[in-house]
Amino acid sequence: MIKVLHTGFFSTIQDWGRTGYRNKGVPVSGVMDRYSAAMANALLENEETDALLEITMTGPVLTFDAPTFIAFTGADLPATLNDNPIEAYHVHKVNTGDTLSFGKFRSGFRCYLAIKGGFLSEKVLGSRSFYRPITAENRIKAGMELPFRTYENFTPKITTIKAASLFEETELDVQPGPEYEILSEKQQKELLGSEFTIAKENNRMAYQLTQNLDAHSVNMLTSATLPGTVQLTPSGKIIILMCDGQTTGGYPRILQLSQRAISILSQKKFGDSIAFRLY
Template sequence: MSIEVIKPGALSTFQDLGRTAYRHLGIPVNGVMDERAHRLANALVGNLPSTATLEITLMGPTLRFHEDAVIALSGADLGALLNGEPLSVDHMVAVAKGSDLSFGKRSFGTRAYLAVRGGFVFDPVMGSASTYTRGAYGGHAGRPLKKGDVLSLSQLAPSSRLAKLSQAARSLSQAFDDQVALPPDSPIRVIRGREWSCFSSHAQQALEAAPYRISPQSDRMGYRLEGEKLELTAPREVISEAVDFGSIQVPADGQPIILMADRQTTGGYPKIGHVCAVDLPRLAQKMPGETIRLTLVDLGTAQRLMLSQQRSFAALEQLCVASS
């Protein structure tokens, strides 16, 4: 079973939940930018969450299916078309042999995730199929898709329960959004960082009060923000220490950087805050040039939100296990 790449799109790479066991060796985690969309796309077709999806950024590829398949798209609406007909996100769809999946006009979001029932075939690198383009490893030849690539698919037995499981996955995701997630344009929730007290009161207030524009020099490694300068009360040397997805570092120019999926493993800039895990998917759907606002929440609130998200993820995984 295979899919042929007719057009590669702007940046189409395979990602999974990342390679988390090698950070002590300086190996980045990588993985999906929007974990919620990745997990939902997999659940809609009955895959386990560890199955790699194709992360499609802004301008999607054109893919030709050489065998029948079952697919789902989640995350951004990038104007997906199946044989020229509109294809909705967050729906399971049967694709016939010879069909073309393409993308047109973007409606919202930045990253869409394509899951194929059974998953794609890869040789894992350090236990993960995630593509790290800077290191040229993982995914398909360690790079984004290009014209002429042939992508192999695994075979997974059909499930008579898949339609009901897919509907249940959509319902679970919608319930989570209604209870925990915020509308796309709502402020991004953050908690205070390790060096919060080292920043001036003006900087602490500006973090919430001032809008920040996502710089064009932003990518999967980090979102550089442009806006109110965040100043320390005094010059400070910070010993490099572990950083994570969502850490908000402030270099000498005072313009914050939010670390994203391809972040380095350690950093030595002061950290004024950290994006709550539950809002990382919303942030990942923002694109350079867009403006965001940040809002502080306490640690207890962040933990409650994270636990609610983990329960949602666990419920989706149980659905996948039931269909496999």
């Protein structure tokens, strides 16, 4: 087990999410930045979809009760193992009794801690991803114990990879959404030709943008949405649904982000800039 001594700001167990339940109103959930998460699992030769710890903004303090191997990727969070600094994008051996600590991010916003064999928390509807009320918890808590499989020995084929620059990118690849054509020519030009700023209202459910488009009066039936769906409220507010976002919505769906764009956006924080680019 891994014992959680301190939680950090917001840390959750996530895998690739739960599929096949959106018709019941259950979000996909899963890792926000699939690109970084996949690299962490790849270093440990895990399955791409194995569960990791998604760490947001500031990291936890964890103690291990058995040996294993770890790797972490994504946002630049300083980390120490028994108070000795360790590198991201690198495989590290962890021994019984070792303590892993993370600090506050220096760039990016979400970091992914992978463990050899993946975290083995309970599966609910086919996924280990935290999402209340589907799971008992929505984040790790102090005193919680996180199960994993012991590994005394492991010789990785690759021990380190080049750090990703994903969180330095600002352009989000998008496709027109089902209601894109309701936008005026002026709104379309502003949407695809302007720089937008991440608002304070951003989390695993949705990201809001500071700048608005013109208000509209389009009424529509509640329709299906996906992670990466860009909605436009009647007041002109732009909302981008993320992994824990609702499965339906009544606002026009003006754009749809690519999976890579979702990963890029997930590494943005309040005040960061983004732009949309049709592909």
